[in-house]
Amino acid sequence: MADLKVRNLKKAFEGFSIIKGIDLDIHDREFVVFVGPSGCGKSTLLRLIAGLEDVSSGNIELDGKDITEVAPAKRDLAMVFQTYALYPHMTVRKNLSFGLDLSGAPKQEVKDKVENAARILELDPLLERKPKQLSGGQRQRVAIGRAIVRNPKIFLFDEPLSNLDAALRVQMRLELARLHQDLQATMIYVTHDQVEAMTLATKVVVLNSGRVEQVGSPLELYHHPANLFVAGFLGTPTMGFLTGNLGQTAANACEVKLDARANISLPLATALAPGSKVTLGIRPEHINIVPAGEGLLSVTADVSERLGSDTYCHVRSQSGEMLTVRVRGDFAPKFGETLDLSFDTAHCHLFDDSGKAIDKRIQSAA
Amino acid sequence: MTTSALDTSPPATQTKSRKRGLKIGWFLVSPSVLLLLLWMVVPLAMTLYFSTIRYNLLYPDEESFVGLENFEYFLTDPGFMPGALNTLTLVGSVLLISVVFGVLISALLEACEFWGRGIVRVMLISPFFIMPTVSALLWKNLIFHPVSGILAAVWKFFGAQPVDWLAQHPLFSIIMIVSWQWLPFAILLLMTAMQSLDQEQKEAARLEGAGPIAIFWHLTLPHLARPIAVVVMIETIFLLSIFAEIFTTTSGGPGFESTNLAYLIYNQALLQFDVGMASAGGLIAVVIANIAALVLIRLIGKSLTDKQ
Ligand SMILES: Nc1ncnc2c1ncn2[C@@H]1O[C@H](COP(=O)(O)OP(=O)(O)OP(=O)(O)O)[C@@H](O)[C@H]1O
Ligand SMILES: [Mg+2]
Numbered sequence: 269m270a271d272l273k274v275r276n277l278k279k280a281f282e283g284f285s286i287i288k289g290i291d292l293d294i295h296d297r298e299f300v301v302f303v304g305p306s307g308c309g310k311s312t313l314l315r316l317i318a319g320l321e322d323v324s325s326g327n328i329e330l331d332g333k334d335i336t337e338v339a340p341a342k343r344d345l346a347m348v349f350q351t352y353a354l355y356p357h358m359t360v361r362k363n364l365s366f367g368l369d370l371s372g373a374p375k376q377e378v379k380d381k382v383e384n385a386a387r388i389l390e391l392d393p394l395l396e397r398k399p400k401q402l403s404g405g406q407r408q409r410v411a412i413g414r415a416i417v418r419n420p421k422i423f424l425f426d427e428p429l430s431n432l433d434a435a436l437r438v439q440m441r442l443e444l445a446r447l448h449q450d451l452q453a454t455m456i457y458v459t460h461d462q463v464e465a466m467t468l469a470t471k472v473v474v475l476n477s478g479r480v481e482q483v484g485s486p487l488e489l490y491h492h493p494a495n496l497f498v499a500g501f502l503g504t505p506t507m508g509f510l511t512g513n514l515g516q517t518a519a520n521a522c523e524v525k526l527d528a529r530a531n532i533s534l535p536l537a538t539a540l541a542p543g544s545k546v547t548l549g550i551r552p553e554h555i556n557i558v559p560a561g562e563g564l565l566s567v568t569a570d571v572s573e574r575l576g577s578d579t580y581c582h583v584r585s586q587s588g589e590m591l592t593v594r595v596r597g598d599f600a601p602k603f604g605e606t607l608d609l610s611f612d613t614a615h616c617h618l619f620d621d622s623g624k625a626i627d628k629r630i631q632s633a634a
Numbered sequence: 635m636t637t638s639a640l641d642t643s644p645p646a647t648q649t650k651s652r653k654r655g656l657k658i659g660w661f662l663v664s665p666s667v668l669l670l671l672l673w674m675v676v677p678l679a680m681t682l683y684f685s686t687i688r689y690n691l692l693y694p695d696e697e698s699f700v701g702l703e704n705f706e707y708f709l710t711d712p713g714f715m716p717g718a719l720n721t722l723t724l725v726g727s728v729l730l731i732s733v734v735f736g737v738l739i740s741a742l743l744e745a746c747e748f749w750g751r752g753i754v755r756v757m758l759i760s761p762f763f764i765m766p767t768v769s770a771l772l773w774k775n776l777i778f779h780p781v782s783g784i785l786a787a788v789w790k791f792f793g794a795q796p797v798d799w800l801a802q803h804p805l806f807s808i809i810m811i812v813s814w815q816w817l818p819f820a821i822l823l824l825m826t827a828m829q830s831l832d833q834e835q836k837e838a839a840r841l842e843g844a845g846p847i848a849i850f851w852h853l854t855l856p857h858l859a860r861p862i863a864v865v866v867m868i869e870t871i872f873l874l875s876i877f878a879e880i881f882t883t884t885s886g887g888p889g890f891e892s893t894n895l896a897y898l899i900y901n902q903a904l905l906q907f908d909v910g911m912a913s914a915g916g917l918i919a920v921v922i923a924n925i926a927a928l929v930l931i932r933l934i935g936k937s938l939t940d941k942q
Contacts, residue, residue, distance in 0.1 A: 367842030
């Protein structure tokens with residue numbers, strides 16, 4: 269069992285409030301990913317959970333036991349650091365067994381655990397080497413092995429893959445997913461790489477300047493962002509935004525008058541008064557380029573990025589807002605060309621003046 | 635075909651120009667090489683020459699070749715054995731003190747945050763910048779002095795008879811003075827090295843249940859192996875030739891109790907005016923220094939060259 273509860277957690281460094289009241293529930297066997305922009309407090313939150321930093325207020329509970337004041341080593345957690353933090357003068361075997369040796373566990377038991385971890389991570393041939401003699405990926409595996417031998421309730425990872433090259437990162441990502449399955453473990457994982465967040469997580473926690481913006485499964489967050497921040501943060505290329513005012517509203521539809529000189533009717537219900545300021549969000553894959561005159565919106569093509577499989581066309585609306593359109597890889601508009609766009613209205617997001625999403629569950633259920 | 639022809643021609647010109655570059659290189663460095671040669675070879679040759687003749691400034695006419703007689707005299711001089719032993723004791727004790735206390739003090743400084751740490755650091759290092767003669771005089775007159783010294787005052791405060799340190803424990807006193815000068819050097823090096831210890835390693839160890847002592851033993855000390863080796867090497871070089879501290883305090887006495895080899899050589903050359911024997915002593919000192927260096931390199935050189 270590993271159920272972690274974080275209640276109204278706050279942390280300030282020298283008077284600067286960094287974590288501003290976080291509530292979080294993490295259940296057994298979940299793979300929870302913290303994402304957010306750099307400096308938003310992901311690492312700090314993880315270190316608070318690990319006990320490497322003292323909390324300013326609030327509390328942390330593991331399996332019903334308050335561990336807020338418990339020493340880090342007694343929390344039954346294991347952490348994998350971004351820089352691996354292997355002990356440079358010890359062999360891989362010693363690195364793995366260090367914690368167990370310190371706790372005075374019987375020799376045979378230590379040996380078994382180390383060899384078990386080495387087998388899971390395919391480290392057997394490397395046991396007698398020093399960290400300097402290992403590649404980046406191997407070092408990362410040793411760092412993970414060091415966590416495994418401790419058989420912790422929760423694994424904590426702080427950007428464990430960000431020092432690896434792209435190919436290795438993909439491979440290690442798969443291995444981590446497999447490890448999560450094999451060990452039936454509970455994991456908390458910090459990253460600012462969206463792909464890692466989307467592919468690994470069973471639950472994503474989006475953080476922004478010390479607060480939780482939204483918690484949910486990766487697809488839930490992708491399809492139903494709760495606010496402008498989450499909408500703009502998740503997804504590459506990012507969601508495009510167009511400002512406008514609300515037109516007439518009905519029970520299951522509303523009209524939006526965009527500043528980019530277009531009116532669009534969306535299958536959304538809102539309680540907002542007509543005329544209030546709103547922002548429409550649309551992802552690149554939900555915009556289509558249509559023949560001239562048939563579109564909803566007329567835009568000017570800016571630069572295009574050709575990836576082979578797809579082309580990302582950056583376009584400028586008449587009100588100067590930038591949008592990205594995803595089209596087939598063989599299509600590339602000329603710079604300055606006028607294009608007509610149509611939107612998948614079912615996939616449009618609408619946000620009110622304060623950035624909150626206007627609920628669209630009604631429509632998604634339909 | 636054309637490409638292969640092109641391929642072969644440049645290397646030929648390249649080797650030629652490289653040869654010429656080599657010649658120019660030699661030509662350019664030759665002044666400094668010559669200077670260095672003169673600098674080293676001439677004094678060495680002269681010392682070698684002096685060590686084989688009878689050369690006493692009191693009897694300037696008797697410059698005759700005596701073979702290895704000077705060496706024999708120096709080695710059988712009543713001062714030689716005590717001098718050699720004192721040199722070893724002095725070097726060994728100061729090394730021990732500066733490494734052990736250097737590690738402890740810099741570890742403590744690193745571990746605790748307290749107000750004025752920067753000032754304490756500077757003060758800990760400052761004795762290193764005081765001239766040896768000055769610091770020896772400071773110790774002699776302000777600390778060890780049996781009447782006006784601080785230690786005498788402490789002893790008197792507890793109603794004990796003040797100790798005349800320089801007379802009763804001459805070598806110990808000199809070890810204290812020299813340690814006071816060289817401990818800061820060790821602290822300086824070890825403190826900087828300590829700061830380069832990866833914080834995440836310490837945190838990882840903390841998570842695994844290592845306390846401060848376990849972290850010190852398993853992480854900090856191994857991390858310091860290399861700087862400690864540097865401290866030992868550099869200090870050995872300087873400690874073998876300690877002179878000013880002895881000259882200004884005990885003059886090697888009483889008897890030979892605080893005479894080291896450097897002081898013995900000085901004694902021969904300038905107090906007894908026997909340049910021949912002093913030269914022989916100098917050469918013997920060079921040999922001893924080399925043996926010490928060799929032993930040291932064997933012992934700790936590995937941790938210097940080893941990539942961690
Ligand atoms: N020990 C500390 N003392 C003072 N400020 C700190 C300390 N640790 C972190 N901070 C501050 O807290 C904020 C959050 O830092 P944190 O390391 O948690 O960011 P992060 O979300 O992990 O960012 P990144 O993605 O770049 O790793 C930063 O503004 C940082 O300056
Ligand atoms: Mg971080």
